Amino acid sequence: MSETNENETVQPVTPDKGSTAGAGVAGGGAGAAGAPLDKGPVVIDVRGLRKTFGKTEVLKGIDCQVHAGEVISIIGPSGAGKSTFLRCLNGLDTPTSGSVVVNGYDIADPKTDIDKVRAQIGMVFQHFNLFPNMTVAENIMLAPTLIKKVPADKARARAVELLRTVGLEEKIDANPESLSGGQKQRVAIARSLAMDPGIMLFDEATSALDPEMVGDVLQVIRDLANKGMTMLLVTHEMAFAREVSTRVIFTDAGVIEEEGTPAQVFGNPQSPRLRSFLSKVL
Ligand SMILES: Nc1ncnc2c1ncn2[C@@H]1O[C@H](COP(=O)(O)OP(=O)(O)O)[C@@H](O)[C@H]1O
Numbered sequence: 001m002s003e004t005n006e007n008e009t010v011q012p013v014t015p016d017k018g019s020t021a022g023a024g025v026a027g028g029g030a031g032a033a034g035a036p037l038d039k040g041p042v043v044i045d046v047r048g049l050r051k052t053f054g055k056t057e058v059l060k061g062i063d064c065q066v067h068a069g070e071v072i073s074i075i076g077p078s079g080a081g082k083s084t085f086l087r088c089l090n091g092l093d094t095p096t097s098g099s100v101v102v103n104g105y106d107i108a109d110p111k112t113d114i115d116k117v118r119a120q121i122g123m124v125f126q127h128f129n130l131f132p133n134m135t136v137a138e139n140i141m142l143a144p145t146l147i148k149k150v151p152a153d154k155a156r157a158r159a160v161e162l163l164r165t166v167g168l169e170e171k172i173d174a175n176p177e178s179l180s181g182g183q184k185q186r187v188a189i190a191r192s193l194a195m196d197p198g199i200m201l202f203d204e205a206t207s208a209l210d211p212e213m214v215g216d217v218l219q220v221i222r223d224l225a226n227k228g229m230t231m232l233l234v235t236h237e238m239a240f241a242r243e244v245s246t247r248v249i250f251t252d253a254g255v256i257e258e259e260g261t262p263a264q265v266f267g268n269p270q271s272p273r274l275r276s277f278l279s280k281v282l
């Protein structure tokens with residue numbers, strides 16, 4: 001699990017066949033906001049990423065290196081390409097050109113086993129898609145037992161542990177339908193974590209929730225940040241982004257328009273488009 005963060009270079013981490021997900025979780029609470037963390041190994045290396053749907057170019061050349069332990073908030077107007085960017089990181093969308101390398105795996109390379117990459121990146125969406133015909137425990141145990149062949153008793157023990165970390169231990173045998181939106185989303189996070197990903201992606205994880213549910217889900221994300229989980233979060237929760245991020249990226253019209261520490265981006269925005277955006281959302 002432990003990573004040395006002394007590596008000054010920005011070389012991608014060489015794939016290690018023996019460990020699926022170790023890279024990405026930096027040792028020791030790296031996610032403290034305001035302390036830019038760019039010394040760890042690069043776990044995601046995006047170069048010249050372009051994505052076109054039909055005639056629409058949605059991503060117009062994105063360059064981004066994510067270091068182990070970084071917590072990156074991606075902000076920007078609707079339609080900027082934020083979701084498409086996240087989807088390109090775990091192969092849900094295929095880049096039109098450019099490269100995306102995750103823990104040393106080039107996701108565009110046909111020789112790359114995309115399932116292996118996906119096992120290293122957990123993703124939580126706006127709409128928690130829990131399987132309604134399974135209990136909470138079964139939802140969490142499904143991927144580890146099916147894909148990683150973890151024995152059921154071990155997978156259940158891990159599910160208990162994960163539910164404890166999201167504050168829902170007592171719901172282990174509940175039916176998802178009986179849960180509130182915020183509880184469902186926390187189960188969805190636990191389900192993602194069950195594969196022991198080194199990187200977590202959150203795409204507006206709190207946008208569909210009633211306001212009183214938002215805090216509990218943000219707390220789970222905050223706890224992950226404090227444990228040093230490498231994360232990219234698309235969020236409209238600006239106060240949260242400011243608090244929890246090591247870096248904030250502002251995207252607009254398919255490009256990274258500006259990025260920096262939370263203090264820089266929120267406190268001293270340079271680009272007129274970022275200033276205009278912030279004037280509407282703050
Ligand atoms: N599968 C798709 N087919 C066609 N257009 C798409 C598809 N996915 C996204 N788009 C378009 O790409 C643009 C950016 O979308 P998206 O990445 O969802 O932006 P954001 O998450 O920043 O709101 C939008 O104009 C959207 O309509």
Ligand SMILES: [Mg+2]
Nearest residue numbers: 082083084203
């Ligand atoms: Mg989106």
